[in-house]
Amino acid sequence: MTTHYEVHGNVALITLSNPPVNGLGHATRLSLTKHLHQANADDAIKSIVITGAGKAFSGGADIKEFGSPKALAEPNLLSVILALENSAKPVVAAIHSVCMGGGLELSLGCHYRIAAPGCNVALPEVKLGLVPGAGGTQRLPRVLGVEAALNMIVSGEPVKSEMLAQLPGQKLFDKLAQSAESLMGEALALAQSVADIRPLPLVRNLPCKHPNGDAYFQFARNMVGGMSKNFPAPLKCVAAVEAATQRKFDAGMAFERELFINLMWSPEGRALRHIFMAERAASKIPDVPADTPKRDIKSVAVIGAGTMGGGIAMNFLNAGIPVKMLEMKQDALDRGIATMRKNYEAQVKKGKLKQDNYEQRMSLLSTTLSYDDLKDADLVIEAVFEEMGVKEKVFKELDCVMKPGAILASNTSTLDLNQIAAFTKRPQDVIGLHFFSPANVMKLLEVVRGEKTAKDVLATVMALGKKIRKTAVVSGVCDGFIGNRMIEQYGRQGGFLLDEGCTPQQVDKAIEKFGFAMGPFRMGDLAGNDIGWAIRKRRYTEKPDMKYSKTADLLCGKGRFGQKTGAGWYDYVPGKRDAIPNAEVVKMIDEHRKALGITPRKISDEEIVQRLVYSLVNEAAHILEEGIASKASDIDMVYIMGYGFPVYRGGPMNYADEVGLFNVVQAMERFAKNPLDDAQFWKPAPLLARLVAEGKTFN
Numbered sequence: 219m220t221t222h223y224e225v226h227g228n229v230a231l232i233t234l235s236n237p238p239v240n241g242l243g244h245a246t247r248l249s250l251t252k253h254l255h256q257a258n259a260d261d262a263i264k265s266i267v268i269t270g271a272g273k274a275f276s277g278g279a280d281i282k283e284f285g286s287p288k289a290l291a292e293p294n295l296l297s298v299i300l301a302l303e304n305s306a307k308p309v310v311a312a313i314h315s316v317c318m319g320g321g322l323e324l325s326l327g328c329h330y331r332i333a334a335p336g337c338n339v340a341l342p343e344v345k346l347g348l349v350p351g352a353g354g355t356q357r358l359p360r361v362l363g364v365e366a367a368l369n370m371i372v373s374g375e376p377v378k379s380e381m382l383a384q385l386p387g388q389k390l391f392d393k394l395a396q397s398a399e400s401l402m403g404e405a406l407a408l409a410q411s412v413a414d415i416r417p418l419p420l421v422r423n424l425p426c427k428h429p430n431g432d433a434y435f436q437f438a439r440n441m442v443g444g445m446s447k448n449f450p451a452p453l454k455c456v457a458a459v460e461a462a463t464q465r466k467f468d469a470g471m472a473f474e475r476e477l478f479i480n481l482m483w484s485p486e487g488r489a490l491r492h493i494f495m496a497e498r499a500a501s502k503i504p505d506v507p508a509d510t511p512k513r514d515i516k517s518v519a520v521i522g523a524g525t526m527g528g529g530i531a532m533n534f535l536n537a538g539i540p541v542k543m544l545e546m547k548q549d550a551l552d553r554g555i556a557t558m559r560k561n562y563e564a565q566v567k568k569g570k571l572k573q574d575n576y577e578q579r580m581s582l583l584s585t586t587l588s589y590d591d592l593k594d595a596d597l598v599i600e601a602v603f604e605e606m607g608v609k610e611k612v613f614k615e616l617d618c619v620m621k622p623g624a625i626l627a628s629n630t631s632t633l634d635l636n637q638i639a640a641f642t643k644r645p646q647d648v649i650g651l652h653f654f655s656p657a658n659v660m661k662l663l664e665v666v667r668g669e670k671t672a673k674d675v676l677a678t679v680m681a682l683g684k685k686i687r688k689t690a691v692v693s694g695v696c697d698g699f700i701g702n703r704m705i706e707q708y709g710r711q712g713g714f715l716l717d718e719g720c721t722p723q724q725v726d727k728a729i730e731k732f733g734f735a736m737g738p739f740r741m742g743d744l745a746g747n748d749i750g751w752a753i754r755k756r757r758y759t760e761k762p763d764m765k766y767s768k769t770a771d772l773l774c775g776k777g778r779f780g781q782k783t784g785a786g787w788y789d790y791v792p793g794k795r796d797a798i799p800n801a802e803v804v805k806m807i808d809e810h811r812k813a814l815g816i817t818p819r820k821i822s823d824e825e826i827v828q829r830l831v832y833s834l835v836n837e838a839a840h841i842l843e844e845g846i847a848s849k850a851s852d853i854d855m856v857y858i859m860g861y862g863f864p865v866y867r868g869g870p871m872n873y874a875d876e877v878g879l880f881n882v883v884q885a886m887e888r889f890a891k892n893p894l895d896d897a898q899f900w901k902p903a904p905l906l907a908r909l910v911a912e913g914k915t916f917n
């Protein structure tokens with residue numbers, strides 16, 4: 219049973235008990251209604267209290283049921299709430315903790331509500347691309363007032379119960395309990411005190427008005443519309459709350475339902491729910507059980523205080539974990555620390571960090587020039603120059619000094635982790651932690667699993683990733699891991715598009731219109747075009763048959779490395795990041811085209827987007843088939859969290875599924891016929907071809 223039933227004098231206590239957050243899945247709904255019926259049928263019972271066991275009153279819908287028929291099976295949440303309203307005996311919701319989504323809607327169907335201070339209260343449906351679907355948009359404005367309710371519904375953000383209790387005229391809580399400890403006693407007392415009061419108060423009967431409704435909702439639409447481009451749900455939230463002020467309760471409920479169902483089937487809604495699930499799935503590794511013991515990580519060492527080392531260290535300081543940094547020379551340490559201070563001070567200036575928190579974080583940092591000082595660290599992360607010789611020296615040194623059981627991690631972005639592990643006598647303790655720049659900001663962490671990496675090491679760093687608020691995704695060892703291996707193909711397509719007739723602006727604009735944060739050429743300018751150049755030079759010898767556009771090499775030959783040199787595919791004004799088109803670059807591309815004897819053609823935005831995105835998809839299919847990624851949704855997480863792929867499209871794999879893999883492959887076959895493209899590359903990956911043949915999808 220996922221609810222429990224107890225009797226306290228003449229009060230029935232029904233406790234939701236469906237860990238971890240008392241999700242309102244079908245079994246819970248069924249057992250709640252059964253217990254409600256039992257209480258109503260028992261003459262000795264005068265009133266009823268509903269509460270939640272463990273760490274939540276209720277977190278809302280059961281995510282395990284998302285998209286399955288069970289989610290809507292009777293009694294659905296609407297029917298449960300109706301049953302509460304129709305209970306002949308008063309029902310009190312006793313809220314001791316998290317009360318969100320369907321959980322809050324459930325409580326609004328109760329006749330009375332009492333909350334402990336400190337509860338997180340929210341209607342977060344908008345974050346999943348939905349409007350609240352069980353009366354939240356109709357009932358919350360009736361108890362909180364239109365504006366406060368709309369703010370909560372549109373933002374989806376939690377608000378503390380004691381804040382809500384202070385809102386003038388609020389009827390959300392009939393009482394704020396003294397404390398979480400006293401809540402149950404107070405709730406039972408409240409239930410007894412209202413046992414004989416009739417008629418039973420119902421939220422649906424409260425008025426819902428705004429004194430300047432037309433003007434207010436126009437203002438709300440303008441604000442919300444401007445902030446939620448490409449996301450339909452926030453504006454629908456406004457519409458639903460407006461309906462609450464204009465229609466009778468039942469008509470408002472019907473309107474909310476219609477919006478909910480339509481959003482449920484929108485591609486944006488599906489993408490957001492996919493990401494929500496994908497993020498949770500990423501931490502699960504097929505052959506590493508959830509109960510794998512973890513190593514204790516109480517202190518961290520970072521080798522190298524350059525661009526990455528400083529940012530990496532900040533992640534741990536922010537999480538309260540002491541960090542020791544090692545460099546070769548004192549001045550490199552000083553420079554590294556100065557950059558970290560500058561970053562923190564910028565946060566303090568913006569009001570994002572309190573001065574004493576900043577000082578507290580810095581106090582957890584210490585520095586050294588000697589490996590001997592690192593020996594007690596539980597985890598050491600190397601972020602030195604990207605050269606195998608340097609990595610070899612560092613890892614041999616670490617192997618000598620680090621205590622047994624310490625985890626040895628490398629932040630390498632291109633080198634073979636198995637080779638790095640083999641420099642030590644403990645390859646089982648070696649792992650890749652590939653942070654993205656700026657490492658203190660970017661959410662993505664690629665966890666690179668070596669051939670010999672121990673399972674408990676993996677389990678430990680996945681948990682640690684959560685602690686430092688990263689989305690950790692496991693990648694096997696290959697050149698570029700998941701993210702950069704795919705981006706190389708995307709970059710190659712960008713080059714071919716220039717050769718065939720596009721300008722960098724045209725390509726960037728097309729893919730930015732599709733929703734990418736930045737097109738390939740603006741991104742190249744930001745990251746430094748010299749990085750891609752170095753990789754290509756290596757490829758020319760490693761893979762002489764691989765076809766590349768030479769335009770980017772010509773650009774680098776002119777020293778146009780991007781923002782850092784003030785000039786790349788675009789020009790830059792010092793201190794600004796705006797990309798200004800440069801006529802010389804366009805001329806250079808034209809001349810190169812002429813030299814190759816290519817007549818430029820007009821290329822549609824649609825072709826640009828398809829070639830860029832499907833190049834990611836085809837490479838990803840190889841990555842999946844090779845087992846470098848264990849699931850398609852992991853690849854989506856990498857691209858959403860690390861590469862600016864549009865959130866509302868759910869990542870490249872989800873997008874390909876939405877387009878239909880058959881259509882994706884058809885387009886690839888078309889691209890393969892273009893003599894200026896790479897026919898070999900466009901051969902659909904075997905996995906992709908198989909999925910199409912079987913009528914299946916990636917996710």
Ligand code: NAI
Nearest residue numbers: 522523524525526545546550601602603604629630631655
């Ligand atoms: P960087 O050149 O900014 O910093 C490297 C630092 O390591 C320098 O301060 C240098 O003095 C120090 N160092 C070099 N050899 C050392 C040794 N033997 N002992 C101690 N310190 C030593 O380089 P960056 O960009 O921070 O890159 C570091 C690592 O992170 C590389 O493996 C790189 O591939 C990887 N990476 C870089 C990214 C980026 O965007 N810059 C992104 C992801 C990974």
